[in-house]
Every structure is written in structure tokens, then in C-alpha cells.
Amino acid sequence: LKYDNFEEFVDMVEGNISAAENYTISKDNSDILNQSSSAVKDFGTFDFIIIGAGAGGGVLANRLSEILEWNVLLLEAGGSPDDFTKILGLSAYTYYSTRSWGYNVTSQKHACLAANEEKCIFPQGRGLGGGTTINGGVYVRGHPEDFDRWVSVYGNPGWSYEEVLPYFKKSENALFEPRDSYYHGEGGYWTVDQCLSTPTVVDLFKPLFKEKGIDFIDDYSGKYENGIAQYQMSLKGNERVSTYSAFLENFTSRSNLNISLNNFVTKIAINKATKTAYGVYFVKDGVNYFAKAKKEVIVSAGGVNSAQLLMLSGIGPKKHLKDLNIPLVKNLPVGQNLQDHVMFIGLIFRTNRIFYNQTMAEMLKLYEENQRPLMTGYSVELVSFTNFGRNQTIRPDIEYQISTPPPSGSQFEFFFGINDSFVEAININTSSDINLFIYLMHPKSRGSITLKSNSPLDKPLIDPNYFAEDEDIETLYRGVELILSMNNSQILKDYGAYIVDVEYPYCESYEKFSKDWWLCAIKYFSYSTFHAVSANRMGPDPKTSVVNARLQVYGMKNLRVVDSSVLPELISGHITAPVLMLAEKASDIIKEKYNRH
Numbered sequence: 048l049k050y051d052n053f054e055e056f057v058d059m060v061e062g063n064i065s066a067a068e069n070y071t072i073s074k075d076n077s078d079i080l081n082q083s084s085s086a087v088k089d090f091g092t093f094d095f096i097i098i099g100a101g102a103g104g105g106v107l108a109n110r111l112s113e114i115l116e117w118n119v120l121l122l123e124a125g126g127s128p129d130d131f132t133k134i135l136g137l138s139a140y141t142y143y144s145t146r147s148w149g150y151n152v153t154s155q156k157h158a159c160l161a162a163n164e165e166k167c168i169f170p171q172g173r174g175l176g177g178g179t180t181i182n183g184g185v186y187v188r189g190h191p192e193d194f195d196r197w198v199s200v201y202g203n204p205g206w207s208y209e210e211v212l213p214y215f216k217k218s219e220n221a222l223f224e225p226r227d228s229y230y231h232g233e234g235g236y237w238t239v240d241q242c243l244s245t246p247t248v249v250d251l252f253k254p255l256f257k258e259k260g261i262d263f264i265d266d267y268s269g270k271y272e273n274g275i276a277q278y279q280m281s282l283k284g285n286e287r288v289s290t291y292s293a294f295l296e297n298f299t300s301r302s303n304l305n306i307s308l309n310n311f312v313t314k315i316a317i318n319k320a321t322k323t324a325y326g327v328y329f330v331k332d333g334v335n336y337f338a339k340a341k342k343e344v345i346v347s348a349g350g351v352n353s354a355q356l357l358m359l360s361g362i363g364p365k366k367h368l369k370d371l372n373i374p375l376v377k378n379l380p381v382g383q384n385l386q387d388h389v390m391f392i393g394l395i396f397r398t399n400r401i402f403y404n405q406t407m408a409e410m411l412k413l414y415e416e417n418q419r420p421l422m423t424g425y426s427v428e429l430v431s432f433t434n435f436g437r438n439q440t441i442r443p444d445i446e447y448q449i450s451t452p453p454p455s456g457s458q459f460e461f462f463f464g465i466n467d468s469f470v471e472a473i474n475i476n477t478s479s480d481i482n483l484f485i486y487l488m489h490p491k492s493r494g495s496i497t498l499k500s501n502s503p504l505d506k507p508l509i510d511p512n513y514f515a516e517d518e519d520i521e522t523l524y525r526g527v528e529l530i531l532s533m534n535n536s537q538i539l540k541d542y543g544a545y546i547v548d549v550e551y552p553y554c555e556s557y558e559k560f561s562k563d564w565w566l567c568a569i570k571y572f573s574y575s576t577f578h579a580v581s582a583n584r585m586g587p588d589p590k591t592s593v594v595n596a597r598l599q600v601y602g603m604k605n606l607r608v609v610d611s612s613v614l615p616e617l618i619s620g621h622i623t624a625p626v627l628m629l630a631e632k633a634s635d636i637i638k639e640k641y642n643r644h
């Protein structure tokens with residue numbers, strides 16, 4: 048970071064925090080879609096047009112432009128990342144800025160009940176790097192079984208763990224130790240490292256989990272994922288690694304890589320007779336443009352917006368498009384099968400230790416001196432991927448994320464959009480409490496992305512349909528039960544630690560710590576993790592899938608989707624690493640097609 052002095056750096060950070068706190072999320076997309084006339088200007092002809100510079104699009108743009116005679120256009124709706132986005136621990140403030148699409152889920156019946164109008168916030172990245180510029184930076188690939196299921200359950204040849212492992216390794220520059228080199232890449236563009244954890248937190252939780260048969264493992268991206276471990280992070284030094292910093296920033300001198308910012312793509316141009324994609328329409332600074340694609344249009348607009356764009360272009364469920372007066376090009380289940388990892392955020396350990404009592408200025412000083420990535424409000428110390436049967440060959444049921452310091456009451460309110468009565472009930476002590484977020488790894492419930500209207504001005508409707516299947520809340524409760532069974536451990540007593548019996552409003556009629564009380568708490572304090580996947584899932588049957596195993600849209604020519612929306616289902620972890628892998632493999636699939644592998 049290039050600042051003349053520390054005060055200037057602090058000013059930059061405080062300015063961003065204050066701007067976030069005063070930011071009003073716009074109700075629609077008018078902040079970036081402000082056409083001044085209906086005339087359409089020609090933007091030129093390219094071999095490939097990639098829509099969206101996020102995790103998928105950033106990798107693709109780099110790899111395809113390695114072929115110097117291919118002219119690649121990367122169109123991104125947002126702008127460039129800035130220094131504030133490099134500070135992982137402050138990422139939640141970026142949700143309240145133009146760096147995010149500012150979405151919420153639709154009112155939920157069984158989850159998000161403590162959120163205003165029962166609508167959890169659902170930020171998605173906007174700008175170079177997409178989600179990788181605003182996310183938590185946690186690096187998790189998932190369990191080998193996840194990818195084997197892409198083949199055995201979902202019928203996608205070529206995507207088993209053994210087949211995708213080389214692509215995970217290709218991007219990677221693993222720095223943490225110890226690690227198993229069979230599973231890790233070195234010298235790739237994407238640096239993966241670990242943060243310094245707070246030793247007392249590690250000393251508390253390692254033996255506590257061990258008592259339950261959950262061992263500490265050095266490397267959950269190695270042979271085994273299940274266990275308690277330190278998080279691996281997308282981190283270089285103290286700074287975030289994004290697809291912008293890793294795959295784009297150092298490649299702008301390639302004359303065949305054209306990156307254009309602040310372009311909102313509103314429609315894919317399709318020859319309806321031949322069902323061939325041949326270009327895109329977009330709006331940039333109020334002006335309408337058309338760009339032509341000679342080879343392919345690749346949609347990498349992310350877990351939500353790819354479905355939105357396909358539907359606006361006439362590719363989607365026939366009835367839904369008819370209801371909105373969108374002429375049908377191809378009837379496909381676009382927007383169906385949406386999944387997100389829902390998490391319970393109401394489990395808090397209170398202790399008699401002081402884990403953390405630094406001021407923001409002190410934390411920023413450490414950050415600037417490259418001692419520790421700034422962590423506040425959303426910090427990750429340890430993770431446990433836990434399989435109830437303690438079987439390493441089976442994917443985990445639950446992810447436990449152990450964090451200090453927990454978000455303060457006002458941060459809970461701000462980051463999660465939680466209403467006041469709950470914030471008061473939680474009554475967090477940020478220096479001595481430890482937050483344990485519990486993620487449901489494999490929800491059975493399926494939601495949807497639909498359009499509100501046929502206009503790109505309207506934000507899409509995101510309904511993850513959390514806990515529609517009873518089994519999901521039961522599994523999450525089993526995750527809570529496992530932690531409750533630690534409550535009498537001597538290890539906890541040594542720390543004066545116990546699980547807080549929060550005075551949850553609306554759950555008072557249940558006996559505290561009874562199953563019904565926890566189920567009530569889960570419904571109120573369950574939250575989105577913003578891991579939108581599967582709305583355009585990959586599979587063999589166009590009745591239930593949108594793209595084939597080569598990521599081509601069914602029934603269409605020259606049109607692919609390469610992003611999180613094609614994942615057949617949620618993996619056992621976070622989403623960036625699998626999307627990097629997916630885009631690496633997609634680049635090879637495309638190069639093979641044109642004999643340029």
C-alpha cells in the first residue's frame with residue numbers, strides 16, 4: 048500500500064467505513080443502467096466475449112488470451128478494486144457500496160426470521176474480481192466425494208476428483224506448511240496461505256474437538272478434509288488475492304485482452320433460426336453498445352446474474368418467460384435448483400479470557416506492518432469440517448467456523464441486517480466471546496432465481512428456500528447438538544467458558560436449550576452465506592440441467608456458462624476454489640475445441 052504516512056492510510060479506511068455506514072442500497076439497477084438514448088453503437092468484433100470478470104470470468108479471460116491471435120473481450124458491470132478491498136477483515140463493509148449488487152433474498156418462511164422483513168442480505172461482487180474482491184477470502188476446495196458425485200450422481204463425465212485435481216493445482220501457489228505436495232500447486236497465480244491464529248483460541252478448541260473424535264489436521268485440502276484445522280486463505284502477505292490481482296492486473300499489456308469496465312450486459316444477441324449466440328448488448332456510461340462474437344459468448348456473470356441474463360435473453364422456463372412477455376428462444380430450467388449454504392450464527396461461547404482487545408487503529412498498524420491480516424467482526428481462527436460418522440471417505444455434514452472477535456452488536460445489526468431486538472438479546476462481549484458459525488454443508492432444499500419483470504432494471508428475485516426440507520434444519524440441529532455435548536468439558540471449565548443462553552425474542556415459550564428452543568433460534572438466526580450455486584446446473588438432461596459437461600447451453604450454439612451457477616450442487620466448503628478449477632478446466636475444453644490446447 049502506498050501511503051505517505053499511517054494517518055493517511057487510517058483516513059482511507061475510516062472514510063470507507065463511514066461511507067458504508069451511510070450507504071443506501073438502491074432498490075433497482077438504475078445506479079448502473081442509465082440509458083440516455085435508444086441508439087446502439089458498435090463496440091467491435093471479438094473472438095470470445097466473456098460477460099463478468101469474477102472468479103470464473105477472470106481466469107477464463109487470462110487463459111483464453113494466452114492464445115495471442117484470439118481477440119478476447121471481457122465485459123464487467125462494475126469498476127476496479129481499490130486498497131480498501133485488499134483488507135480481508137473489513138470485507139463486510141464492501142457489501143454496502145457499489146462493489147456489491149446489493150441483493151436480498153425474498154422473505155423466507157423458515158430462516159432469516161431475525162432479518163428485516165425476513166430477507167437476509169445477499170451481496171454479490173460487482174467489479175473486477177467479482178465475489179473474490181468482496182468475499183471472506185477463505186480457501187476451501189471441498190471433499191473428493193463432492194466431485195466424484197458430479198460424475199456418479201449428476202452424470203458429468205470428466206469432473207471426478209482425480210480429473211479436476213490438476214486444475215486445482217494449476218492456479219495455486221501454496222505457501223503454508225506443512226502441506227502435501229501431491230495435492231498442491233506451487234508457482235501458480237493464486238496464492239494460498241494461512242493467517243496467524245490466536246494461540247489461546249487454538250489451545251481451547253483443538254482438545255475440545257479431539258474429545259469428540261475430531262482430530263486436528265494440518266491441511267484440509269490434502270488427503271483428508273474432515274477434522275479441525277486452521278483456515279487456508281486467499282492471501283498474499285497481508286492482502287487479499289482476487290481474480291483481479293491474480294489473473295488480470297499483471298496481464299493488461301496483452302494487446303488481445305480487452306477489458307472494459309462499467310458495462311452492464313442486458314441481452315445476449317441470438318440468431319433465433321439457428322439458435323446461435325453471436326454477440327451481446329450492453330450499456331456503458333449511459334450509451335447502448337453491441338459487440339460481436341466470432342467464436343463464442345461465455346456467460347460468467349455469477350451465481351445469480353447468469354440466470355438473470357439468460358432469462359432476459361429468452362433462455363429459461365417457458366411459462367415464466369411467457370408470463371413476463373419475453374420471447375422464448377429455448378425452454379430450459381434456468382434459475383431452478385438454486386442452493387446456498389445456510390448457517391446458524393447464534394451460538395456463542397462466553398469465557399473469562401481476554402482474547403482480543405485491540406482498537407481499530409492498533410489492528411490497522413499491525414496490518415500495515417504486515418504482521419497479521421486485519422481481522423475484526425469477521426475473522427476466522429479455526430474451522431472444522433465434521434462428518435457425523437467420523438468417516439474420512441465421506442464428505443462433511445457440517446462446517447464449524449470459529450471466530451474471534453465476534454461481530455459487535457452494532458456490527459451484527461449492520462453486516463447481517465438483523466433487527467434491533469435480536470442485537471440486544473445477543474449482547475456480545477467482543478473481547479472475551481467466541482463465535483461459532485455452523486454451516487449446513489449439503490442442504491436438500493432447492494430454491495430459485497426468477498425475474499421480477501422483463502427489464503434489466505429490476506433486480507432478480509433470489510429465493511434460496513432455506514429449510515423447505517425438514518431434514519435440513521434437523522441436520523443443522525445435529526451440528527448444534529454436537530457442540531452442546533462439549534458444554535460440560537473440563538477444557539471449557541478451565542477457560543471459564545460456557546455456551547450463552549441468549550434471550551432469543553420469540554423463542555421464550557420454549558424451555559432453554561431444549562430442541563424446540565434451538566430450532567426456534569436456528570430459524571431466527573440462520574443466515575445466508577452468499578454461496579449461490581446450481582441455478583444453471585451442469586448435467587446430462589436438458590429437462591433438469593442448463594449446460595452439458597462441456598458447459599455449453601443446451602440447444603444453443605456458441606454459448607457457454609462458466610461460473611458458480613453451473614455447479615451441480617453445493618460442495619463441502621466455500622465456492623471460490625471450485626470456480627477457479629472450473630474455469631481452468633473450461634479454458635482447456637475451449638482450447639481443445641479449437642485445436643489450440
Ligand SMILES: Cc1cc2nc3c(=O)[nH]c(=O)nc-3n(C[C@H](O)[C@H](O)[C@H](O)COP(=O)(O)OP(=O)(O)OC[C@H]3O[C@@H](n4cnc5c(N)ncnc54)[C@H](O)[C@@H]3O)c2cc1C
Nearest residue numbers: 099101102103124177178182183184185312349611621623
Ligand atoms: C460476501 C461474500 C463472501 C464470500 N466468502 C467466500 C469465502 O470466504 N471463500 C470462498 O471461497 N467463497 C466465498 N464466497 C463465494 C465466492 O466469492 C463466489 O462463489 C465466487 O466469486 C463466484 O464466482 P463467479 O465467477 O460465479 O461469480 P462472481 O465472482 O460473482 O463474478 C460475476 C461477475 O460478473 C459481473 N456481472 C454480473 N452481471 C453482469 C452483467 N449483466 N454484465 C456484466 N457483468 C456482470 C459481476 O459484476 C461480477 O464481477 C463469498 C461470496 C460473497 C458474495
